[in-house]
Amino acid sequence: MQFVCNKDYLCKAISHVSKAVSSKSPLPVLEGICVQMQPDGITLTGYNLEIGIRTTVPAVCQDTFRFVLNARLFSEMARRMPGDEILFEIDETFHASLHSDLTHYQLSATNAEDFPELPVVENAAKTIVPQNSLKTMIQESSFAASVKEDQPILTGELFEAQNGIFFIVAMDRYRLALRQETFPDLQNFHFVVPRKALNELTGMLRDDPDSLCKFSTNGKHIVFSVNGFELFARLLEGQFHNFRTSIPSESKTTVILSKRDIMGTAERCGLLISEKHRSPMRCTFADDMMEISCETSVGSIRDKIPAEIYGGNLTIGFSNKYLLEALRACHCDKIRLQMNGSNKVIKITPVEDESFIYLIMPIQLRD
Secondary structure (H helix, E strand, C coil): CEEEEEHHHHHHHHHHHHHHCCCCCCCHHHHEEEEEEECCEEEEEEECCCEEEEEEEECEECCCEEEEEEHHHHHHHHHHCCCCEEEEEECCCCEEEEEECCEEEEEECEECCCCCCCCCCCCCCCEEEEHHHHHHHHHCCHHHCCCCCCCHHHHEEEEEEECCEEEEEEECCCEEEEEEEECCCCCCEEEEEEHHHHHHHHHHCCCCCCCEEEEEECCCEEEEEECCEEEEEECCCCCCCCHHHHCCCCCCEEEEEEHHHHHHHHHHHHCCCCCCCCCCEEEEEECCEEEEEEECCCCEEEEEEECEEEECCEEEEECHHHHHHHHHHCCCCEEEEEECCCCCCEEEEECCCCCEEEEECCCCCCC
């Protein structure tokens, strides 16, 4: 039994599918890629029981056979082949070989009978959004998802649509990130997707506004269809926090700043801050200036940047890390800070709209 396929197509497929392969599993079959030979193509599947990725590669093939190959070896062997096409052969005892020009590899495959089936997500309404919009929404919010497993629901991102507005929300105990876009034809939905799955999805999404991503869910699993690949993930169970109740509707102090200026001063402060040497950024807003100071056992800094200030003067403590992660995620030249006191949540938005909203808890300052 054999097939012939284009090397570049095969390597690209293996690269993406391998992201769903377990690096170490009690089930050795999950450490491999399942290959389904069928007339005119081969289907590759990786599945670690949390995330699954499947795609079909065009191939000259007349046989039907299913087997599992070690993902790392399959990837490296295919990538190092010298020619443009690869001939793959396998027999019923699962002895396999790869041929390209004068290069010949042999390797062992295993029976696919123990390889688990991907979840079935059928007869569910499909949501269709531009790939570039979805990619940007994920990238500008995922930094706020929790990395701690004590609250599993917070290790994912909320996907919610209401009245044609699509929200993606991530949060942990100290911050919240919200991105929203308007798509009038969307049906309402509400579910939480693991951050790990979304990290893999963003690697598949294109920046092209004409390329579309389709996704559908059966309430337990979700499948994204993008550029010839299908990504499956188990949805997170639990009650996601009602993010709307956390967003302040008013502010006593509003400040407009250049993102480049505030990132610059935060990065300068960051030279003094580490896990071993922690300290907040002390920020005072007054007289159309943002005055910043930070002091650790390593050294100290005093800095000033221009600011448009509306409302009362204020001194507040920022987490350098959380502020920088939020600023690096947003794509705008100016930002708006809205505050209601030194111990209330800080709201960060673009100046023009609220396409993103970042909330950061302040740090208590010592007098």
